[in-house]
Amino acid sequence: MDECDFDFNIVIVGLGLIGGSYAMALKELKPRQICAIDMDERALEQALEIGIIDKGCKNGKSFLKEADLIIIALYPEETVKFVNDNKQNFKKSVVITDTCGIKSGIVEKINSFLPEGMDFIGGHPMAGRESKGLKSASKDIFQDANYIITPAERNKRENIELIEKMARSMGCKNVVSLTPEEHDKIISYTSHLPHVIAVSLMNSNMIENVGLFIAGSFKDATRVANINSTLWSELFALNSESLVAEIEKFEESIKEIKKAIKSEDKQNLINIFKNASEKRRKMV
Incomplete structure (x- = not known):
């Protein structure tokens, strides 16, 4: 992906606490477009109402075909399933990252079936709250937080740097790279x-x-x-x-x-x- 500030299309999958917080924080970086995919129509409606996304959909195949960056804010097993189910809908040069609190199985499984040219870069924002859902989301959740990246050998350096820049731009204080096992x-x-x-x-x-x-x-x-x-x-x-x-x-x-x-x-x-x-x- 050619990086030019954040002038590209972003898709966020899952508009709960973390996904909603990503939308709020990234909206301030003025990307070309933020779209969201969620099975909860009310969450999509609320996100549109408060202006943190430009489009929302329960399916989102058309969104995925245009996405330069996809952020998946789902549970671990759902994350793997989503990527596998939609790998034919992604751009060849797409960068995909996740927010899961577990990495070994996630990174290995996704890279086992993800087509060449597509980059999945494991990500874990060390931020959260006890409550869940979009109603609890906030862009400030990332302020001074730690962010862990678990890159793989197949990842392009410029795409890893993009995730690092995104994390810091959202307010994260420390960005650390580890292996999934570490x-x-x-x-x-x-x-x-x-x-x-x-x-x-x-x-x-x-x-x-x-x-x-x-x-x-x-x-x-x-x-x-x-x-x-x-x-x-x-x-x-x-x-x-x-x-x-x-x-x-x-x-x-x-x-x-x-x-x-x-x-x-x-x-x-x-x-x-x-x-x-x-x-x-x-x-x-």
Whole structure:
């Protein structure tokens, strides 16, 4: 694709929280046209009403034939299916990217059947909210966020740079390139495990009227327990090996704290806390 700012046709597939946020952020970059494909007619109507897309359709084959850049904001298995079902409808030089929180299976499967000349570049904006749907979308969701790209050998350098530029133009602070396997291993710790912990914390006790007895720490620790169960069940299953390994590491860590508490080993607790605090300070 010849890059000239963002003067090209964009198609966004899926107008939920992430897809809608892409539409809002990209609209400000003044592309030639933004079209959207979604099975929810109401979401399409709302997107047209607020002016974040130029056209919307449930099928969108004609949109796809004109698209220079396609952003697929669907669940992982739906993403693979969409590309496979529509590969005959894409331009030969199209650039396709996704937003999935899992990469190994996605990138490999899509590249196994995608025709030559078409570039699928795995993408993962590290941004989101507990709520879902277009009503929760915002262009600000990407502000200072991290963005991960998982390029393959077949990808053209200029197309990778296009995705990098898009991410930064939407407000992302850091854009990092990893292999799909590296992505899934790291994300199992930084994204998937926190959701496991939050859900487990909410399900570990049934104190009546618990809301009367909580403060900021409990709210922060359980924020992501308000979870999209369908999406996260799929992500956990697709990344099971890496996630189970991280859960087991976490179990060992919490056992160490439990042991120190049971033995009233204050010095060990102090050391554990200091180590965690130092790591947290370096992270932020």
